[in-house]
Amino acid sequence: QVQLVQSGAEVKKPGSSVKVSCKASGGTLNKFAISWVRQAPGQGLEWIGGIVAIFGTTKYAQKFQGRVTITTDQFTSTADMELSSLTSEDTAVYFCASSSGYVIEYFNQWGQGTLVTVSS
Amino acid sequence: EIVLTQSPDTLSLSPGERATLSCRASQSVSSSYLAWYQQKPGQAPRLLIYGASSRATGIPDRFSGSGSGTDFTLTITRLEPEDFAVYYCQQYGSSPRTFGQGTKVEIK
Numbered sequence: 326q327v328q329l330v331q332s333g334a335e336v337k338k339p340g341s342s343v344k345v346s347c348k349a350s351g352g353t354l355n356k357f358a359i360s361w362v363r364q365a366p367g368q369g370l371e372w373i374g375g376i377v378a379i380f381g382t383t384k385y386a387q388k389f390q391g392r393v394t395i396t397t398d399q400f401t402s403t404a405d406m407e408l409s410s411l412t413s414e415d416t417a418v419y420f421c422a423s424s425s426g427y428v429i430e431y432f433n434q435w436g437q438g439t440l441v442t443v444s445s
Numbered sequence: 446e447i448v449l450t451q452s453p454d455t456l457s458l459s460p461g462e463r464a465t466l467s468c469r470a471s472q473s474v475s476s477s478y479l480a481w482y483q484q485k486p487g488q489a490p491r492l493l494i495y496g497a498s499s500r501a502t503g504i505p506d507r508f509s510g511s512g513s514g515t516d517f518t519l520t521i522t523r524l525e526p527e528d529f530a531v532y533y534c535q536q537y538g539s540s541p542r543t544f545g546q547g548t549k550v551e552i553k
Binding site for chain 1: 446478480482484489490491492495501502533535537540541542543544545546547
């Protein structure tokens, strides 16, 4: 079974950007849709957006439209999420999660999470 | 956007008891495209139920899901010590995908 392994914790200044990576270990991203979900400290889950890897098509939550970019690299089986214009409200654990097939639906596999801290 | 409201916020029960968690949608969830997840502190969520009532691989049969339209339920028939956690519902029938705010099942 493919495992999703994320990049390490980040500390960023307000106004800057962060890129978080998610590597599919033991398989290829071509069979999946990858989403990014975040969780602020002590809060619930929030879907940011996703990509159907084989087509490269993306969907973003309107809240993040214009500020987030999700891409995949099929050669390295890696999905990246870049979030710009960071504020303290973006401090959260960011998870990548996969949906089987070519639709962003329920999430049957999750990465371990990446803590992004935004602080001056 | 479909808003999911879970109730109660916290459920205080003893091991062996039955847990009933509710998830209500602000509009009908098409084709019962609703999932449930369990999350323990410091861990990623784990898929329990998809399609409102189908158990994910490896999920014990004490977990069951039901419902359609706007009202969905997750039932845990006999709570085991490892079941005390936070549970989220999520709809994937329309975009954006949305989650409920979570129900914490705690030991009484």
